[in-house]
Amino acid sequence: MEIKVPVLPESVADATIATWHVKTGEAVTRDQVLVDIETDKVVLEVVAQADGVMGEIIHDSGATVTAEEVIGKMEAGGAPAAKKNDAPAKQDDTKTDAAPASSDDSNDDALSPSVRRMIAEKGLDASKIKGTGKNGRVTKEDVEKFVSAAPAKAAAPAAAPAVAGDRSQKRIPMTRLRKTIANRLLEAKNSTAMLTTFNEVNMKPIMDLRKQYQDVFEKRHGIRLGFMSFYVKAVTEALKRFPEVNAAIDGDDIVYHNYFDVSIAVSTPRGLVTPVLRDCDKMNLAEIEKAIKELALKGRDGKLAMDDLTGGNFTITNGGVFGSLMSTPIINPPQSAILGMHKIQDRVMVVDGKMEILPMMYLALSYDHRIIDGKESVGFLVTIKELLEDPTRILLDI
Incomplete structure (x- = not known):
């Protein structure tokens, strides 16, 4: 087969x-x-x-x-x-003993154990050593002659054990996924007029809401109520109000999308991927939480399909789960913008002329200035801030 x-x-x-x-x-x-x-x-x-x-x-x-x-x-x-190869193996052994010249083994396999060990200890390339033995085999004398002809190269591996341990290094090739990530990041930096604007949001209202309804929500829907569902709903509402952020440049045209597919940046053992939540405007908080959990598990287990990763009009990345206080996220082409969420940290804020300690989070919106102007980018970010600071707006659609 x-x-x-x-x-x-x-x-x-x-x-x-x-x-x-x-x-x-x-x-x-x-x-x-x-x-x-x-x-x-x-x-x-x-x-x-x-x-x-x-x-x-x-x-x-x-x-x-x-x-x-x-x-x-x-x-x-x-x-x-x-069992199947017993007979051929014996015949091959006989042929090797009687007629080494007819062997189909590679040059490395034709080396005697002592010569192979000698080459390995000195860190040499067997293919570069000219053999003078029978049928061109490499002998110990050939190895010694090769080493004496290049003393500087031979000495280098011998010195390595003196600095081994803390000074060791390992070289491995980049995976295809890592190469793709690198190329797309460079493409985004070089092919877009990227700019980042910042704001901050008071997370206390959402934290109070989660604390009040967490148990009831989990019992009703079978999943915990997290922050990402609120982020996705706020982003979806903001995209409705600012269609330029939900659009993309295609050649000399601007393509406006009338649907709301949001990519969620997920860190996996193989690298960063951005699976897509489709039709977010038609999903409630519980459905969003379940969809995010499913995509995260598939990403962790390497089970994401191509359909899970294609499309997406806007991306949300949450560096706060790793402790990031502030960042400038890079756009995910061909999208026009990406929202960065960050660590929620207690800070002293002035509210109605009085100082209060509130759980604050920085928001960062990176956008392509070729299609999105400053007015739209700031308005989009302020809309998200207002929706998160008063989550009742999300339910009432105001």
């Missing part, structure tokens, strides 16, 4: 093999995950179609592959690999 790359989403040209979970000759069961394949946005799992034995791995981890490309083979219903 051939193991193939799944059909990739329409906008994805190729993918990268992230991790093989099985080895050649290993027994596998039906529906067992064989390999993870990483695209620009999601990770696809390829499972075994039947019980059997894993065969050849054609493309190893890190290889770039395309849709429906064969990356490995397995034998359905096969016996354990050791």
Whole structure:
């Protein structure tokens, strides 16, 4: 049986093999995950179609592959690999002893254990050492000659143990998701006229509301009442009042959206992703909380599908969960704006001429000045502030 790359989403040209979970000759069961394949946005799992034995791995981890490309083979219903290969293994051993020149092994496999250990200890590249032994094999003398010809290079690895430990370093390639994030951030910085405006909001009314109705809400809807549902409802109402913020530039045109799909920035083990809550204007607080929790769990487990990540007219990012007091979020193209929520912290504020300690939070709106003017951006942020400081407005639509 051939193991193939799944059909990739329409906008994805190729993918990268992230991790093989099985080895050649290993027994596998039906529906067992064989390999993870990483695209620009999601990770696809390829499972075994039947019980059997894993065969050849054609493309190893890190290889770039395309849709429906064969990356490995397995034998359905096969016996354990050791039993099937006993006879060929003995024949191969005999051939190797009698005629080393006919061996199909790689140069590294042809090295004797002592030579291989010597090369590893000195940190050398076996392919660069010219062998003078029988059939071109590399001998100990060849290694010593190579080291003496390049004393400076040979000395460097020997000095490493003296500073190992606290001064160690590790180099790993960037994942496709991390590369995509990096490219999109640079694209946003270089292709938009980005500007950020700030405000602050008194979170006491929402905190009091949550404290009063938390137990009843959770008992009724089966989920806790958090802050994000209030943020999403406030943003949705503000987008209705300021359609420029819900629009996007497409060439020389401005595209105004008559629906409200809000992206929520979620931190996952593989990087930052922005799954989309669709039709937020038609959802109540409980539905929003459930949808956010579902997307967060799927992001944590690497189960987000491409449909979960495509679209979105506006993004909310909450750096406050990590302790951020203030930031300037970067726009998520092709969107025109992003709202940053931050840490709620007690501060001394003047209310009606008197000082009070209130739980305050900074708001940051980064927007594309090509489509959104200062008046609209400030008005949008003030609207969110007013709705959060008096959440009854959200219910009464005022």
